[in-house]
Structure formats: structure tokens, C-alpha cells
Amino acid sequence: MDQQTWVAVASVISAGLTIGLGSIGSALGEGRALAQALSSIAQQPDEAATITRTLFVGMAMVESTAIYCFVVSMILIFANPFWNQMTSQ
Amino acid sequence: MDQQTWVAVASVISAGLTIGLGSIGSALGEGRALAQALSSIAQQPDEAATITRTLFVGMAMVESTAIYCFVVSMILIFANPFWNQMTSQ
Amino acid sequence: MDQQTWVAVASVISAGLTIGLGSIGSALGEGRALAQALSSIAQQPDEAATITRTLFVGMAMVESTAIYCFVVSMILIFANPFWNQMTSQ
Numbered sequence: 001m002d003q004q005t006w007v008a009v010a011s012v013i014s015a016g017l018t019i020g021l022g023s024i025g026s027a028l029g030e031g032r033a034l035a036q037a038l039s040s041i042a043q044q045p046d047e048a049a050t051i052t053r054t055l056f057v058g059m060a061m062v063e064s065t066a067i068y069c070f071v072v073s074m075i076l077i078f079a080n081p082f083w084n085q086m087t088s089q
Numbered sequence: 090m091d092q093q094t095w096v097a098v099a100s101v102i103s104a105g106l107t108i109g110l111g112s113i114g115s116a117l118g119e120g121r122a123l124a125q126a127l128s129s130i131a132q133q134p135d136e137a138a139t140i141t142r143t144l145f146v147g148m149a150m151v152e153s154t155a156i157y158c159f160v161v162s163m164i165l166i167f168a169n170p171f172w173n174q175m176t177s178q
Numbered sequence: 179m180d181q182q183t184w185v186a187v188a189s190v191i192s193a194g195l196t197i198g199l200g201s202i203g204s205a206l207g208e209g210r211a212l213a214q215a216l217s218s219i220a221q222q223p224d225e226a227a228t229i230t231r232t233l234f235v236g237m238a239m240v241e242s243t244a245i246y247c248f249v250v251s252m253i254l255i256f257a258n259p260f261w262n263q264m265t266s267q
Contacts, residue, residue, distance in 0.1 A: 014105030021109035029120020036124035040131035058123035065112035082097035103194030114202030118209020125213035129220035154201035171186035
């Protein structure tokens with residue numbers, strides 16, 4: 001197993017764990033917010049528009065943490081500077 | 090497996106775990122705050138503007154902890170001084 | 179794997195885990211405080227100004243724990259005395 005292979009193996013494993021771990025919190029947080037939104041709409045149907053708007057703007061912020069993980073995964077797979085350095089030797 | 094490879098493997102794995110772990114707490118915290126905000130809007134629709142403003146300013150602070158992790162991940166991938174030192178030898 | 183490499187590998191992994199783990203508690207704590215603040219504003223809208231002020235001063239203190247981790251990560255990456263000692267030999 002030569003040097004390139006080690007970097008490739010580490011990159012593949014790390015890319016998977018990154019988005020795998022990173023999506024846990026994001027999904028749970030969004031699910032909780034969404035559950036509360038539905039409960040709140042049932043409690044105050046007149047405020048459904050305000051609640052829905054706040055929900056989606058807020059979920060976009062929670063989603064951003066998952067997007068950070070996704071970006072790092074993509075970088076590790078497609079724009080990995082360590083791998084580029086190894087293969088250019 | 091030479092020295093460069095060890096540093097590359099460590100950097101790749103560490104960059105992935107950093108943002109992977111770091112986004113868990115941030116997403117859960119934001120999700121909880123968002124859920125409570127929606128509940129509060131349903132309870133006091135008249136205060137929706139104040140609640141929404143406080144929510145988003147607060148979420149920006151929670152988001153900052155995820156951004157710290159993202160910054161460290163990017164530094165480990167693209168501006169790693171140990172890697173630069175190794176490759177310049 | 180020589181001495182420099184061991185120090186570099188340990189520094190990289192430690193820097194990532196430091197901010198990755200350190201931001202979890204901080205983000206969860208801030209999310210919890212923010213959620214309670216929004217609940218309190220809905221309960222006592224007249225005290226919204228006091229609640230908001232207390233919230234942000236308190237969140238700054240919670241944020242400080244994440245900043246400590248961020249500082250330690252930065253020091254391990256960019257001002258690591260062990261690494262400097264190794265490379266100056």
C-alpha cells in the first residue's frame with residue numbers, strides 16, 4: 001500500500017464521516033422545529049403565515065450547518081489538495 | 090508511508106471530524122431555539138416581530154460556533170502549515 | 179516516521195478535535211438559553227428589552243468557551259512551540 005493509496009483511503013473515509021456525522025444534528029434540529037411549527041399552527045391558525053415564514057427562514061440557518069459538512073465532503077473528494085500534490089509527483 | 094503522507098492523512102481525517110462534530114451541537118441548539126420561537130409566536134402573536142428579531146440575532150451567535158469549526162477545517166485542508174513545511178523540504 | 183512528523187500529526191488531529199468537541203457544548207447551551215429567552219418574551223412582553231439585553235450578555239459568556247477552543251486550535255496550528263522547536267533543529 002503506497003503513499004497515494006493511504007491518502008485516498010483517508011479521504012474517502014473522512015468524506016463519508018463528515019457528512020454522516022454532520023447531518024445528525026441538523027436533521028434532528030430541523031425535525032424538532034418543524035414539529036413545533038405544526039403544533040403552533042394548530043394552536044394559532046390565524047398566525048399560520050407568520051409561523052411558516054419564520055420556520056423556513058430558521059430552517060435555512062439550521063440547514064447551513066449541514067451544508068458546511070457537505071462542502072467539506074465535496075472538497076475532500078473532488079478538490080483534495082493532498083491528493084493533487086501526491087498525484088502530481 | 091513517508092512523512093508527507095502521514096501529515097496528509099491526519100489533516101484529511103481531522104478536517105472532516107472537525108466540521109462533522111462541530112455542526113452537531115450548533116444544529117441542535119438552533120433547532121431548539123427555532124422550535125421555541127415558533128411556540129412563542131403562537132402564544133403571543135403580537136410580539137412576533139420582537140421574537141423573530143431576537144431569534145435571528147441569537148441564531149447568528151450559535152451559528153458562529155459552527156463557523157469556527159468550518160474555518161479550522163478549511164485551514165487544515167488549504168492552509169496547513171505542517172503540510173506546507175513538509176512539501177517545501 | 180520521524181519526530182517532526184509525529185508532532186505534526188498529533189497537532190493536526192488535536193487542533194481539529196479541540197474546536198470540534200468544544201463547540202458542541204457551547205452551541206447547545208446557547209440554543210437552550212435562546213429558547214428560554216424567547217419563551218420569556220412571550221410570557222412577559224413588557225420585559226422584552228431587559229430579557230434581550232441579559233440574553234446577549236450571557237450568550238457572550240457562553241460563546242467565550244467556544245472561543246477558548248478556537249484560540250487553542252489556532253495556536254496548535256500556527257504558533258505551535260513544539261513544532262517550532264522541531265523545525266529549528
